[in-house]
Amino acid sequence: MVATKEEAIAKPIKTAKDVEEVIAKAIKKLGARKENELCKYLPMKTGGYMHHFTLKKMKTKQPQELAGIIERFVINADRPIVIAPKQRAARGSRKRKDHLNFTRIQLERMLNIARLAGDKEIITILSPRKSLASCKRELIQSIRNHKVEPELWANYSEAVHAQQLMQETLANHQH
Secondary structure, X not given: OOOOHHHHHHOOOOOHHHHHHHXXXXXXXXXOOOHHHHHHHOEOOOOOEOOHHHHXXXXXXXXXXXXXXXXXXXXXXXXXXXXXXXXXXXXOOOOOOOOOOOOHHHHHHHHHHHHHHOXXXXXXXXXXXXXXXXXXXXXXXXXXXXXXXXXXXXXXHHHXXXXXXXXXXXXXXHO
């Protein structure tokens, strides 16, 4: 997996005890505290350095190969080199480029402009969204207090509609 076949053949077969000695020698040379700290000095053919799970697995399954790698890249190296990590795919922060992001102040200004113009559609679009649970709570509270608040009902029906749309969208993406 990591060492070449010639390296594996050239070394005598190492036992688990021999591998432990090689690891201890490498840890001492590096001034490391833990076995896992060796990983950053052991390159992989696929790029980057060895994962600590791979090190543990090789200790039991491929002790000879592991000992050869450690000897080559740590013990026999004049100055062991820390290997750069493997490049990984970017995670998160996949922002849509066509989506406009407004600050809270800008949104409030636009909401005030919509209120002055009397544009109810824009007001509902720009108004902060409430969760379905909070809409339900407020609506139930107004019913208990015998108050009719059409805006609460509008918020509730909008939240239910948004939830239904989201469920339909998820169902369409799964098919």
